[in-house]
Amino acid sequence: MSKEPSSDMVRKGSCVCGDISLEVRGEPVRVAACYCDHCRVNSGGFAQLGARFPSSALIVHDPNSLLNSYTFTDTSSGNPKQKYFCRTCGSNLYAAVNVPDGEGIVSVRVPILDPKFEDKGLHPKIEGFPQNKPRFLEDLEKQSQL
Numbered sequence: 001m002s003k004e005p006s007s008d009m010v011r012k013g014s015c016v017c018g019d020i021s022l023e024v025r026g027e028p029v030r031v032a033a034c035y036c037d038h039c040r041v042n043s044g045g046f047a048q049l050g051a052r053f054p055s056s057a058l059i060v061h062d063p064n065s066l067l068n069s070y071t072f073t074d075t076s077s078g079n080p081k082q083k084y085f086c087r088t089c090g091s092n093l094y095a096a097v098n099v100p101d102g103e104g105i106v107s108v109r110v111p112i113l114d115p116k117f118e119d120k121g122l123h124p125k126i127e128g129f130p131q132n133k134p135r136f137l138e139d140l141e142k143q144s145q146l
């Protein structure tokens with residue numbers, strides 16, 4: 001019996017200062033770009049890109065105990081959500097969603113994972129709160145490049 005090749009996939013990432021690193025195994029349940037108010041502010045951008053995995057797929061290496069969390073309770077689903085970040089550099093690493101009577105889910109921030117974005121195989125296939133998507137995105141490719 002052979003496993004699906006993709007189930008052995010390991011993606012690694014770290015915060016900006018490098019004190020916290022993580023790895024996630026297997027393929028995500030889903031990859032989404034979310035434009036909700038929490039995600040916009042939390043990401044510091046126009047969308048948060050999250051790859052959802054079962055909690056058991058995530059391994060965090062935090063030798064100096066710098067991982068900090070903040071709990072959102074006013075979520076659209078009503079389920080509390082913890083965001084995890086590095087207390088030294090502030091990098092937004094992942095969120096954990098508590099699903100009653102279910103296995104925990106983590107949403108790993110796609111941009112922190114290696115390698116460069118186009119090579120990750122983690123293109124978002126779902127949009128959350130698309131009504132909040134900025135209209136300028138449609139025109140951005142036509143603009144001059146830095």
Ligand SMILES: [Zn+2]
Pocket residue numbers: 015016017018019020086087088089090091
């Ligand atoms: Zn850091």
Ligand SMILES: [Zn+2]
Pocket residue numbers: 034035036037038039040048128
């Ligand atoms: Zn969101």
